[in-house]
Amino acid sequence: MKLPIVTASIFLGCLLSVVPTDVSAPSAQGLHQLLGEPSIEQFQVRSGVTLSVEYGPDRLACQMLIAPRRLLDEVENPGGTMPSESVSAVLQKLLQSATTGKQIDSDTNQVNGITLLTTEYENVSVRRFCSSPSCASSKENQDVRTVLLFKRDACPRKVQ
Numbered sequence: 001m002k003l004p005i006v007t008a009s010i011f012l013g014c015l016l017s018v019v020p021t022d023v024s025a026p027s028a029q030g031l032h033q034l035l036g037e038p039s040i041e042q043f044q045v046r047s048g049v050t051l052s053v054e055y056g057p058d059r060l061a062c063q064m065l066i067a068p069r070r071l072l073d074e075v076e077n078p079g080g081t082m083p084s085e086s087v088s089a090v091l092q093k094l095l096q097s098a099t100t101g102k103q104i105d106s107d108t109n110q111v112n113g114i115t116l117l118t119t120e121y122e123n124v125s126v127r128r129f130c131s132s133p134s135c136a137s138s139k140e141n142q143d144v145r146t147v148l149l150f151k152r153d154a155c156p157r158k159v160q
Contacts, residue, residue: 044069046086051094062155064148066090081131084138087146091126094148100124108133114144125149 032038037059042052050069056062066087068080101122109116117128117136128135128146135142149155 045090046083049082049086049090051090056152056154056156058154060150060152060154061148062150062152064094066143066146066148068145081141082143084130084135084140084142087128087143088136091128091146095121095124095126123151125151 026034038055040052040054042050045051045066048069050067052065052067053061054063066082068082070080101124103119103121105118105120107118109118111129115130115133115135117126117130117133119126119128126146126148129144130136130142131144132138132140132142
């Protein structure tokens with residue numbers, strides 16, 4: 001029995017278009033359906049710069065971490081720096097005066113060879129860890145990480 005050319009072409013096209021999919025890894029949507037909403041999310045906000053957000057029980061941000069992009073198996077051995085200009089731009093987006101409240105205090109300290117720039121606002125504390133005291137105005141890669149701690153009753157108090 002001969003198949004018409006059109007039918008054979010459609011049949012062959014269907015066979016070739018079946019792409020094997022890897023079902024061994026769960027999808028984000030599948031995990032959300034199975035486990036609910038995540039308590040921590042990570043976003044790539046700039047090239048090589050990530051923002052991790054930990055939410056409180058009210059699903060509002062409690063802590064944010066701006067850090068160099070790493071794979072999960074690299075978390076134990078943090079290293080590297082980020083472009084300070086990129087970190088400043090991300091902070092500027094995140095810290096609007098309505099969110100932070102008035103600035104209360106700022107301080108600069110040296111901790112194990114790292115400069116810690118701390119800025120306290122009414123509603124958030126910002127801790128910027130840099131390889132140089134001038135990182136806030138630098139165009140070089142001097143930022144190690146930045147932590148934002150929101151001062152809300154729903155947020156657990158953690159010392160960083």
